[in-house]
Amino acid sequence: MSDVHTETEQGHCCGSAHCHTQEESSSNNIYLPAIISFALLIIGLALDYYELPFFKDYIRLIWFLGAYIPVGLPVLKASWSSIRAGEFFTEFFLMSIATLGAFALGEYPEGVTVMLFYTIGELFQDVAVTKARGNIKALLDVRPKEAFVYRDSKYISANPEQVGIGERIQVRVGEKIPLDGILLSNNASLNTAALTGESKPDRMAKGDHVYAGSINLEGVIEVEVTKIFKDSSIARILELVQNATARKSKTELFIRKFAKVYTPIVVYLAIGITVLPYFFVSDYVFGDWLYRALIFLVISCPCALVISIPLGYFGGLGAASKHGILFKGASFLDTISKVNAVVMDKTGTLTQGVFQIKTIKTFQIEEHEFMSYVMAIETKSTHPIAKAILDYKIEQVQEAVDVKEIAGQGLSGTVHGTPVLVGNAKLMQAHNIQIPSETQVIVETVVFVAINAQFSGYIVIADALKEDAKDAITKLHEAGIRDIVMLSGDKESITQQVASELNIKTAKGGLLPEDKLNEVENMKQNPKYKVAFVGDGINDAPVLATSDVGIAMGGLGSDVAIETADVIIQTDQPSKIAQAIKIGRSTRAIVWQNIVLAFGIKIVVLILGAGGLATMWEAVFADVGVALLAILNAVRLQHMHWD
Structure with missing residues (x-):
């Protein structure tokens, strides 16, 4: 489970500062700093508003630093770690430069607000990822943790990984089957919803294959193990699910590459916005243009893209697994x-891939008596057609003797002294028995029957849809x-x-x-x-x-x-094919909606910021606000229906 958690945090958190500094961090570690920072910011803004005489200079700086550190320190640490790892131009670097620059210019509340909103964005993201991950967690939770195995004339508790092939295990009511195997009990009712998404209980009979993760609904059952735990179907599927998020889409890979090129360009443009106007603007004021550059940096942060796109795909994977x-x-x-x-x-x-009786047509004999003769002969055969015929419900099958298999034709034998032929048209022709012309138009498999040298009827066998x-x-x-x-x-x-x-x-x-x-x-x-x-x-x-x-x-x-x-x-249901296609289309649509949303708003606010028409508050919306909108849009996948 920790593998998925780590992959989720690292691969789907925009490389968030909290994930960066602590792989197994939880949202609880983010709530407290955000609450402290928010409280100090509100009090600080109130003190600013009433212009209290003591709240000036160093007191004011120290107060807002106190509000900044709980939410800003993880980002600063992440930025420093990235720089030491050779990744200089990251979103952490952009956030750090922009907010520290705001403090240098005396715009303390704006600096705190940028980091606070970034942290709030992480909280929303954490909730969204947890929701998206919930369906996959449900699948991971079906991993059985205990097996009752028969050893030394009694059932003892053991780790499923320590149970071998051929051993007998016992599963009580409400427990999960710990390993793949064959049912030894006469029957069982199993809930396979966690594996297939189908809530309808499965009725199993002795000799049927049962799978690890299924829940036993009725009575104590016994199972003979056919696969060790690491080879069981559920273990293979769990491994598949855990690795699924590691296989990135082309869109994800493009955005990641784009961010690596985009971020340094943004930094150089911000430097240009600060320095170049000196040569062209007569009333150039360094502080004004630096403030514009800092706004530009905050707006440019690619968090909305780097967060929402993987989250969109992750949501699609979770929604699909929920539907089997x-x-x-x-x-x-x-x-x-x-x-x-x-x-x-x-x-x-x-089709079901299993032969079934579709039609029984008899001539001058009751169906029940007719089938008793046929089944008596077919009990001696292992052919799939024989299996289909033997599924016919009859109280007692008669005994057949002298049963012979005639290659490519069928079977002959004697039931209570009466000769019986069961087979195809060639078998009837070989014994000069006329078959009705109506059978010539039947495209499915037809089994002809002659009793006491007289044609008595036929059975149509088909693979049911x-x-x-x-x-x-x-x-x-x-x-x-x-x-x-x-x-x-x-x-x-x-x-x-x-x-x-x-x-x-x-x-x-x-x-x-x-x-x-x-x-x-x-x-x-x-x-x-x-x-x-x-x-x-x-x-x-x-x-x-x-x-x-x-x-x-x-x-x-x-x-x-x-x-x-x-x-x-x-679920083995072909109707799920269209559902899979629709889930893919919905996921792709949401991903592209987020790309257009992020780029569209950022470009507009970037132009306004460079022209001095946008403040740090608009910058915060263009960065964190857009990221929040993109996250909420991605979460919609968890509430969609594709029936």
């Missing part, structure tokens, strides 16, 4: 906002994505049928992984396309890596997805 979408870095928030073409795998992305598959395509269209392509290794007829159901105009079936890669590469050669590819992260790894943005579905259980994809949709 993990971006591997701010750069991908930028890229996904420009996506105008989405290429999707079919199986496992738009995900619940939100249609909604996903609709939302992509609403988001302005006009080019949606579906690619599949499944046969062409099934691919086209699924595409028709989902209103996808371009679809291609019968593709190998390298064929999908070629399709995406061909699209990328067209400069008008910014392509996102969505796959299950297993056999689609090459395409995920090649596309402009690789999006993996159901990344929680897929190591390859976590390694290869740029964006991971933990």
